[in-house]
Amino acid sequence: MKLKQKVIYYKDELNDEFAFDNIKPRKIGAEYKYVYNSIWKKFTRFFWYRIFAFPIAFCYLKLAYRHKIVNRKLIKQAKKTAFFLYGNHTHNMCDALIPTMVSVPKSVHVIVHPNNISMPVLGAITPSLGAIPLPDDMDSTRNFLKCIETRVRQKKVITIYPEAHIWPFYTKIRPFTSLSFRYPVQYDVPTFCFTNVYRKRKFSKSPQIITYVDGPFYPDKNLSTKEQREDLRNKVFNAMTERSKLNNIELIKYIKKEDNTVK
Template sequence: MKKKVIYYRDELHEEFSEAKISPKFIDEKYRYEGGRLRPLGRGLWYHLLAKPIAWMIMKIGFGHRIVNGSILKSARKEGYFLYGNHTNPVPDAFIPTMLNFTGSVYVIVHPANVSMPVLGRVTPSLGALPLPDTKGAFKNFLKTLEHHCDRHKVIMIYPEAHIWPYYTKIRPFVADSFQFPILFHKPVYCLTNTYQKRLFFKRPRMVTYVDGPFYPDESLPRGRQKQELRDRVYETMTKRSTNNTVEYIHYEKINA
């Protein structure tokens, strides 16, 4: 069967998710912590429904396997930031939960993830933290991150920002999001999702490699720390991406 080909020009800004959603504007009125019913919704949607659904979809649908995930066990006591490549809309929502099945994960997301007509009301209870659009919203966003960090939760970030389904390399990403673990004094781990041949299935198996911890180099100025931390994570993910054994979708750059 002929392989699907996607043509691109810009690794930093192009998006290839099939979902077309008009994102809401996240200003200071957005309630990151929600109302009094948010803890109840968290318990129902995340712990009782999302976790078993995630397990079934990942294990049965994607043959998911985790390599080196045991390094996260000791880190759960203090909480940490987790970074990963963004290559599949459904698995990327579930993999952080698979890595932290007994704990809680919060995911920094594009506002589109909380803008869907029905599901958009549920995703905040699942841990979605939309990126802010105003200074006032950013202040509330930071307070929410601090709240979760103080309670030793896991914060998941996809620094590539845009979904490229089944992409087998690591796209360049900026260092901005690495300011958060420095600000809140938390360790950094990274995951690298790879695609490997699977017997009797057209869709490849997803294998997730986990690495870390990474800490900022405090001998450097604060502004340089986040870039240096980003570079080490990027290099580690790039090395892990060589474990891909199948290209389900081919990406080809257009040189304009």
């Protein structure tokens, strides 16, 4: 089935955002509570994550995109420890769901832009689903870092989208910094990555999504802390770039503005 290709023009690969354009992000200040210890909050986490979201996510991914995961068995190597999971950021809905499918039965938390907890109705639920919003000031940064430490100590999975911004159905890997790789270096835990690839389907307007898992990657203790972050970043970037070559459909063509006459 032949589809009309949409075109998006961009200026900046590091900062342009093509999702959540109409949402005003909530300010994450010192008052934002990242970690709850009450029995009620633990129950709501279990309910929204395991009872509500997981079966819906599984069915949605299978029915809408015939979702398939390749190499999920690699995750078993880290079943007794926390680990960090990095992925490409190309779908506003599926990117919230796929880390859970990759990491099951381990519980997943996802570092997100404040937009994700600012949405009407759903924004109130996403923290129970594992959303960890990026902080806006020094006080909230301290709370954010304590939250990361707590989740590592609890042997959870922490997902990071190092590209930071969603580019729907993008088929390459955008450049990203080594900043977010400070966490697996600091806590000396494994790093995995996943790459969502879009494949053409004969009788459907929507593509198949195949998720390829790679890793584990570990910090090289023979290097300085900064070099360890760069080394991990390069391993993840190279693995994801190689997997991205398996895309065989481009639903949206992205063109840099300076390369054309668009104003």
